[in-house]
Structures are given as structure tokens and as C-alpha cells.
Amino acid sequence: MKLNKNLVLIGMMGSGKSSIGKILSKKLEFEFIDTDSKIEEIEKKTISEIFKKNGEKYFRNIEEVISLKSLKLNNKVIALGGGGYINPTIRKYTLKKCISVWLDWKNETLISRVKNSNKRPLAMKMDNLELQTLIIKRSTMYNLSDYKINCDKLNKKQIVEKIINLYENS
Ligand code: S3P
Numbered sequence: 001m002k003l004n005k006n007l008v009l010i011g012m013m014g015s016g017k018s019s020i021g022k023i024l025s026k027k028l029e030f031e032f033i034d035t036d037s038k039i040e041e042i043e044k045k046t047i048s049e050i051f052k053k054n055g056e057k058y059f060r061n062i063e064e065v066i067s068l069k070s071l072k073l074n075n076k077v078i079a080l081g082g083g084g085y086i087n088p089t090i091r092k093y094t095l096k097k098c099i100s101v102w103l104d105w106k107n108e109t110l111i112s113r114v115k116n117s118n119k120r121p122l123a124m125k126m127d128n129l130e131l132q133t134l135i136i137k138r139s140t141m142y143n144l145s146d147y148k149i150n151c152d153k154l155n156k157k158q159i160v161e162k163i164i165n166l167y168e169n170s
């Protein structure tokens with residue numbers, strides 16, 4: 001089988017990495033890996049439960065192990081957790097071996113999507129200003145990815161088409 005580079009989706013919580021990733025994986029006929037789902041499967045707990053019972057540091061350690069293991073494969077579409085790409089080891093590996101795409105949205109769009117989501121323990125503790133500060137801080141890291149898509153004016157189909165185009169021509 002031809003070995004193709006992984007296509008890695010990065011971006012904030014609520015940027016659509018999982019839903020876009022699933023569509024991409026069908027189109028490219030690649031397996032889809034959502035690192036958060038893998039962590040939940042292995043730990044037999046939800047992300048919220050892991051944060052609550054074991055703390056963020058514990059979560060970040062597993063996130064690094066699972067993300068690196070996934071990134072080392074080929075022919076996968078991978079959705080990293082919103083904080084995954086902030087980890088320098090994960091980021092370096094992604095940049096070296098994979099094609100990465102940042103799903104970028106206006107701050108207000110992201111904030112309205114993640115606020116009050118009990119699936120997102122990190123966002124739950126933050127007010128709008130704190131979330132905005134986090135988005136701005138992380139954007140400098142996300143901006144290091146191979147490609148950036150401004151998603152606000154696009155529908156899902158257009159986002160997917162753009163990504164496939166970028167991937168196939170890279
Ligand atoms: C996090 C994002 C979440 C999940 C965890 C921490 C973050 O993933 O990994 O709650 O630090 O941004 P999604 O981006 O898939 O929501």
C-alpha cells in the first residue's frame with residue numbers, strides 16, 4: 001500500500017476537528033483518529049472525569065503519549081485535542097512528518113461554541129475574557145501549522161474541499 005502522510009487537524013476546542021475529520025477520512029479512505037476519543041477509550045473515563053479525578057497534568061501526559069503514537073502511523077486523519085499542538089514534542093513531530101491544517105474561526109464563534117460545554121473541562125472554568133486570551137495565545141502556535149483555513153464564511157463541504165485540495169497538492 002502506498003504510504004501517505006497523515007493529515008492532522010489542529011485548532012481550538014469547538015473548531016470542528018472531529019466532525020470535519022470524519023468526513024475527510026471517508027473521502028480520503030483513511031482511518032480517523034480522534035486523540036481525545038482514544039484517551040477516553042484507554043482510560044475508560046470521559047475527558048471531564050480524567051481532569052476531575054486525575055488532574056490536567058495527568059491528562060497532558062497521556063495526551064502526549066497517544067498523540068505521538070498516532071502521529072507515527074501513516075494514512076490517517078488525526079484530530080488533535082485543542083491543547084495537543086501546544087506541546088512542543090507533539091508540534092515538532094507533526095511538522096516533521098505530517099500535513100497539518102489549522103481550522104481557524106473568529107474568537108466569538110469559538111467562545112459561543114465552547115461556553116457551558118460540560119465536555120470541555122478547561123473552558124468550563126473560564127469566562128469570555130480568559131477564553132479570548134487563551135485563543136490569542138494559542139493562535140501563535142497554531143499559526144506554525146502548514147496551512148490555515150479561515151472557516152467563518154465557509155460551509156462544511158467547502159472546508160473539506162479546501163483541505164483535500166491542500167493535502168493532495170502538498
Ligand atoms: C483541550 C481540548 C479538548 C480536550 C481537553 C483539553 C484544550 O479537545 O483535549 O478538554 O486544552 O484545548 P477538543 O479540542 O477536541 O475539544
